[in-house]
Amino acid sequence: MIGKNRRKRTWFAAAVLAAGSLVATSLPAHAETGVSASEIKLGITLPLTGAASPGYNKVGDAMNAYFKYVNDNGGVYGRKITLIQKNDEYSPTLAVAKTNELILKDKVFALVGSLGTANHKAVAKSVGLQRRGIPDLFINTGFSGFADKKVYGTTFPLFPSYYMEAKIMAEFIKDNYAGKTLGLVYQNDDFGSDAVKGFAQAGLKFDVTIPYTSGTQSASTAQTWVSQLAAGKAQVVVMFGVTSATGPLLAVAAAAKYAPQWILGSVGGDATTLRALGVPAAVLTGAQGASFLPSPGDTSDEYVKLFQEVNAKYNNNVAFDNNVLVGMNTAMLTVQALRAAGQNLTRRGLIRAIQSKGSKFASAGLAPLNWSSSSQVGYNGYWFGQYDSAGNMKPLSGGVVVYTTDNAKGAVVKSNYKRPAMPAKGLPNNS
Amino acid sequence: MRNFKFKRSLAFVAVSSLLSLTVVSIPTAARAADPACTTANFVTTCVGATSDTAPYMMIVPANFNGTVYLYSHGYRNNVPLPAAISAITGFPTAVANTPEPVPGGNAAIYGPLLAKGYAVMGSGFARQGWNADSAIKTNVELIGVFKKQFTKTTKVVAWGNSLGGFITQALAEQYPNLIDAAAPLCMASDITPALTLAGDALWGIKTFFDPTIKGGNYSAGAAGYAEAMGDLGKVFGAIGALQAAFAANPTAPAWPATSKVPDALKAVPSRSALVLVALMAGVPLQSAHFDSTSAPSVLPAAQQTSFQLAINPAFAALENMANAAALGVLVTYDLELQAGGAVFDNSATDYAARVADEQFIWSSALSGNSATAAMLGYLAAVPRAKADPAAVAKLKTLTSHSGKLDIPTILFTGVADPVTVAGNQQSVADKYAAYYAEKWEEAKANKKKTGDYKKPQNNLLVLWNFTPEKYTKFTAAGAPDTSLPAATGTNHCNFTAKQYLAIADLLAYAAENGKNLSGGALLTKLRKAGNMTFDRGYSAPKMKYYGE
Known part of the structure; x- marks a missing residue:
């Protein structure tokens, strides 16, 4: 809108002048929304209640726990991070x-970790994040369209x-x-159709295909899915849906004694959530899944170990699962992005920092990060594992094999990526 | 999914708000060249008619401070309506041209204004229907009559609702020397985008639910009138059938008996077809009583999510589409009479492209990608409406908005207005932004040339009435309660007296100071009025006509 940028520059100049003439401080004064000398306000929207909330409702608290850990250790250039969950x-x-509330009322500096493809599409369209220049970091959705920099800059x-x-x-299945x-079985929207396009690109054909409409997942609909899969004699079943759909599918299948080899997509494969949804441990045991993070139960992993400690101290020691791991890893990346943007924190500077330095950020990910001036996509790979009786996903017999690819027609390759060591005490010191 | 019994008819609730008629009446004998004035209780009331026979009313307090508010009323039917249609829509049976000096003739608005020394006036206009061109002339003449009668007049501010908002905007653009400040409220923008919305909504209802709806290209004379009135009845018949089906089985409501879509398509719930029509027309999916978010607490958790994502939006579409489709019939018939032929044309419209951006957001309400593809496939295959080029050319000669505002102007609308959708206001804001950019370039060029730089004044203040986050209410049995007042930000021109008075105050300030109120004083004023938001970063969805 008219005058916005000019006004911002004026405010900024006034603020800097004020800082120079009044008090000596170790921090520059700030006119950027959501940033003060002592605080950086961030916001997240996610389902905290309702049928879709199990598991996802832990992500925000996990992020907050890590931010508290960082705050207790000096914050980001002296500023403490506040995360407002909606x-x-x-x-x-x-x-x-x-999201409007976060921006207009709470006046957050940036959004981080917001969850859900349809939700985020609606937000991007209606709230106008790009038009407003509001950083929208590390969203919890893998819809391929969000990689379009022109639309979601x-x-x-x-x-x-x-x-x-x-x-x-597809490559894993062919192998x-x-x-x-x-x-x-897939969600019949852009989430699922993204997957269908990916399978088609890889040349993988399914004998039984069951789309379901988001929001209709329940035990009774799962009965029909299981009947169709069993009638089609499916031996290997890929579930590309949310956890609240995966849960009923596995539970109903178990009750019907239908036991194909399950391969669970990353979205619907969180073991603790599935168990909470009534999936018996025995059913989940042996199912296979994909992840770009280490197993949450792998305490030999330095990131998992640190995050479990943070979880114990700052997050009421809630059950440490993939959602908690994702939340803390997201928070750690956020801290690095804020540091990379420098002490004079601006929204534009934050975006530039991720584009120029994001691929070097330390993270728990076992696949490389790909942010650059030409790529908005973070991780570009997955490894496959099998759930054990405790619900932990363990590498297959060949160990952790990370497959990587691109968001276009590029081939799938086995990666030789070596994850860099974690910063000391898990506290980023990048600039 | 449980059945629902509604406390009140959805369609009736929505449509009755389409038009607010003045409660002020004047004696018919007062239509004279000079106003007939009477004074009582320190207030002078003048009535008369302008040269085009449009009746007007002026109300002037004894302590008149020199500022008068000129109000332009909204769209009224320009043909008589059968009693049954009148009962449903809230439009009067007869064509009414009673003057309306303040919104709805509301004493809670004119009372405080008069008490502060302001005068109010308004015309009933000589012609109803889409009457902008003649109404602008009427208003210009009326200003002259007022100034002649009340020589203390120093400032004229214009405001208007809906079509009256269109008229007000045009007055501000064309007569900056006559008007000191303006406030187009819940405004209509140009005729073609508005006609496109109404026509798409009507065509969608026809195509999915009752192909015997003519939907335009009405015959001449009495036959055409009968066709249009018949269409109104059929539209409400289809909406009523959908309402009954939704109530009986919201998960998989049946299609109306009048529908002729293939049986295979009827496997898609009819509610999804209605949601698709709303999306392709650009009708919002938040309505007076349905927020597209809430679910009855009596439902099990899993069904609550389904209600939130799939069913609540369908009820919102039902409530809003009654408005849009009824307006579609009335506006189409009116404009065809004025233009002399068919004016709605969707022969080249790509409805799939229209909803491409939104179909995923509303995927559950549309019953998923496969169902959406099937419905869009059907729309692509059926015959389209074709306009008469001469009639379309004639429409293009009617007044349109340039967005060039050289006097302080205030826009205000509800973000979920189902008739003049928020994109109307946005289109004017966008046009003004382009105009302002031009002025800025001129100022910079002038600086280069002369060394003098004068920043152009921003004359446009854009305000929004957002909906509450959640507002659908349910009875103890879990049925949606539509007997409650419409939520703020929804329905057509659904403003409170407090909001109108805040606009009036802002207009008075603008007229007095030559610029809009800003900063903390503005925010305080808006906060006190309630549900008025100033947000430079907000941009309402553009109307579908603009290709987004």
Whole structure:
């Protein structure tokens, strides 16, 4: 709108002059929304209640726990991070309203970790994040469209896109289950159709295909899915849906004694959430899944170990699962992005910092980060593992093999990426 | 999914708000060249008619401070309506041209204004329907009559609702020397985008739910009138059938018996077809009583999510589409009479492109990608409406907005207005932004040339009435309660007296100071009025006509 940028510059100049003439301080004064000499305000929308909330409702608290850990150790150049969580109940309309609230009322500096593809599409369209120049960091959705810099110029996806995940999963299936009868259950929207496109790009065909409409997942709908899969004699079934759909599918299948080899997409494969949804441990045991992070139960991993300590001290020691791991890893990346933007923190500077330095950020990820001036996508790979009886995903017999690919027609390759060492005490010191 | 019994008819609730008629009446004998004035209780009331026979009313307090508010009323039917349609829509049976000096003739608005020494006036206009061109002339004449009668007049501010907002905007653009400040409220922007919305909504209802709806290209004379009135009845018949089906089985409501879509398409719930029509027309999916977010607490958790994502938006579409489709019939018939032929044309419209951006956001309400593809495939295959080029050319000669505002102007609308959707206001804001950019370039060029730099004044203040985050209410049994007042930010021109008076105060300030109020004083004023937001970063969705 008219005059916005000019006004900002004027405010900024006034603030700097004021700082120079009044008090000597170790921090520059700031006119940027959500940033003061002592605080950086961030916001997140996610489902904290409702059918879609199990598991996802832990992400915000996990982020907060890590931010508290950083705050207790000096913050980001002396500024403490405040994360404001808003419950969108997984409703796009409410996500828009809550995001407006974060921006207009709470006046956050940036959004971080917001969750849900439909929700985030609605937010980007209705709230106008790009138009306003509001950084939209490390969103919890892998919709491939968010990688379009022209449309979502301030948005930085963290996950490989669902399209990339499907391409990678296709390669894994071809490597391990050639000749088997294949089934696919997927959410019949851009989330699922992204996957369908990825499988098609990789040349993988399914014998039984079951789309479901988001919001209709329940035990009774799962009965029909299981009947169709069983009738089609599917031996390997890929589930590309949310956890609240995966749960009923596995539980109903177990009750019907239908036991194909399950391969769970990254979105719906969180073990603790599935167990909470009534999936018996025995059913989940042996299922296979994909992840770009280490197993949450792998305490030999330095990041997992640190995050578990942070979880114990700052997060009421809640069950440490993939959602907690994702939340803390996201928070750690956020801290590095804020540091990379420098002491004179601006929204534009933050975006530039991720584009120029994001690929070098330390993270728990076992796949490389790909942010650059030409790529908005974060991780670009997955490894596959198998759930054990405790719900931990363990590498297959060949160890952790990371497959990587791109968001276009590029091939899937086995990566030789070596994760850099974690910063001392898990406290980033980058600039 | 449980059945729902509504406390009140959805369609009726929505449509009755389409038009607010003045409660002020004047004696018919007062139509004279000079106003007939009477004074009582320190207030002078003048009535009369301008040269085009449009009746007007002026109300002037004894302590008149020199500023008068000129109000332009909204769209009224320009043909008589059958009693049954009148009962449903809230439009009067007869064509009414009673003057309306303040919104709705509301004493809670004119009372405080008169008490502060302001005068108010308004015309009933000589012609109803889309009457902007003649109404602008009427208003210009009316200003002259007022100034002649009340020589203390120093400032004229214009405001208006809906079509009256269009008229007000045009007055501000064309007559900056007559008007000191303006406030187009819940405004209509140009005729073609508005006609496109209404026509798409009507065509969608026809195509999915009752192909016997003519939907335009009405015959001449009495036959055409009968066709249009018949269409109104059929539209409400289809909406009523959908309402009954939604109430009986919200998860998979049946299609109306009048629908002729293939049986395979009927596997898609009819609610999803209605949501698709709303999306392709650009009708919001938040309505007076449905927020597209809430669910009855009596439902199990899993069903609550389904209600939130799939069913609540369909009810919102139902409530809003009644407005849009009824307006579609009335506006189409009116404009065809004026233009002399069919004016709605969707022969080249790509409805799939229209909803491409939104179909995923509303995926659950649309029953998923496959169902959406099937519905769009059907829309692509059926015959389209074709306009008469001569009639379209004639429409283009009617007044349109340039966005060039050289006097302080205030825009205000509800973000979920189903008739003059928020994109109307946005289009004027966008046009003004382009105009301002031009002025700025001129100022910079002038600086280069002369060394003098004068920053152009921003004359446009854009305000929004946002909806609450959650507002759908349910009875103890879990049925949506539509007997409650419409939520703020929804329905057509659904403003409170406090909001109108805040606009009036802002207009008075603007007229007095030659610029809009800003900064903390503005924010305080808005906060006190309630549900008025100034947000430079907000941009309402553009109307579908503009290709977004």
